[in-house]
Amino acid sequence: MTDAKPVGEDDGAGDSGGLCAGRVVAVTGAGRGLGRAHALAYAAEGAKVVVNDLGVGLDGAPAPDSPAAQVVQEIRAAGGEAVAHGGDIASSEGAASLVAAAVDTFGRLDTLVNNAGFLRDRMLVNLDEDDWDAVMRVHLKGHFLPLKHAAAYWRAESKAGRTPAARVVNTSSGAGLLGSVGQGNYSAAKAGILGLTLVAAAEMGRYGVQVNAIAPAARTRMTEATFAETMAAPGADAFDAMAPENVSPLVVWLGSGAAADGVTGRVFEVEAGRITVMEGWRPGPTVDKEERWTPAGAGDTARELLARAAVPGGVYGAS
Template identity: 90%
Template sequence: MKRTAESEPGGGGGLCEGRVVAVTGAGRGLGRAHALAYAAEGAKVVVNDLGVGLDGAPAPDSPAAQVVREIRQSGGEAVAHGGDIATSDGAASLVDTAVDTFGRLDTLVNNAGFLRDRMLVNLAEDDWDAVMRVHLKGHFLPLKHAAAYWRAEAKAGRTVTARVVNTTSGAGLLGSVGQGNYSAAKAGILGLTLVAAAELARYGVQVNAIAPAARTRMTEATFAETMAAPTSGGFDAMAPENVSPLVVWLGSGAACAGATGRVFEVEGGRITVMAGWRPGPTVDKAERWTPEGAGSAVRELLERAEAPGGVYGA
């Protein structure tokens, strides 16, 4: 990968002026909204989309080029990338495309995904593997290759102000009936985010995850009533564009250091910092429990503990 731009991004008219941003799954829905929002704030955008259906099967043509045209027609700069980011070669080529086209990579937004929903007893191994591959491996590999690029930049003495925004889900935070594969993959993204934030801070990289609620191909059929646009006008709380402002800020040089490693739930006009797993009530006997004693202790602890959030669809 050649590096042709030495100047630090930022300092222009938009929040992301001069930054180079790669967005996966950016042909439709949330990814498209993110790509357009970054371009509106001055970023140069790599629009990744494999162009597949909801079940991961190839579609006749990728919509990435359409998003690139939209950005260029608005005076922005963008390039399409059609590689499979769940493969090492595809993920590496995503970073290569950013650096070879625009001279650098500053922000990675991991957004690509699809669904293969089944109740656990009906969930085929192939459906498990496919969802894990696209969501979890499709986050890991672009992150790995981008991190290697930023580490090399930092070791070469160049200032790195890099950002990663991963996409989890309420299903990963709380679980969702009929989505065991999807919930497990999205929960895995939370763990990956925490580790990446800790490991990459030394190189100038901040890492976050968002759990968005918005109307996309993945949600508009499953949650049709909740996701429907208002028929009488007014604020469309489920429009994917509502999620993008937070994603743009997290991916900009303005994002504060205290934000790294944090997970945000975002829906409509609401932004929530998610607290994650924390120790609750505890008891220490300082010796081995009997099964009956452990059971009595657990019952007492549960009486003092906060009730967990409900699993979606339960």
């Protein structure tokens, strides 16, 4: 028998239990930084949270203790419900177990927030293949595999007549939108996440799934050293523009049942108190000769078109 309402859609704004009351949310890389802020913010809005963190260092090497359990303790101490997950979400087994942890513990999964990542920064001429592969694995594959397993679960729910109000929030970066000097691997992975978001939104809409991405700017382990001056905390009475908690409210809304129908396949920049809808590749000036160009003619026309085109944003770190 088909549910009268999509699963998870009864937790809209105005519910006394919070914007995400009753929803089950899995957040990857949730032991620190942005992921931790997201997990705590979802719990504060009534969600039951699966806190994933492999417990690795900034470079991806194993750390002595995973912080996932500490975040779970924080949520429980505040009266919320949470469970820790220490699986490697960049492996099929780990990603599948993330979805299973939500379903087995809380009975379902409503929202997936893909956030896990780390850095191995090098200029391209010094970038080792292993560093390229490691960053691609955690950021891009670490988005794909949880999304794949969550999508399979939601598709099965939809086919069983339990249409979900499911949400996915992916994490890109300004580096993925514009590029960043010294971060060729990271920029390429974050740009790939944007493409993955568009495809997933188009494919999964029929099953009740909305997929969006954010490009946040905040103080985390990955940014506080690279952009130390920009990311520094202000004085005690000033607004902390780079606090990761500034990003979480939009992430919570995008992951809630209150997110308006049709908000899917979009990218938002989020920084401090600013939210921007990003507008990606779209046709600009064009000329159609209706026959083949010569190389010289193509070059002259390209220069003319570039003179009429909008100037692209600058690559981060470029002089």
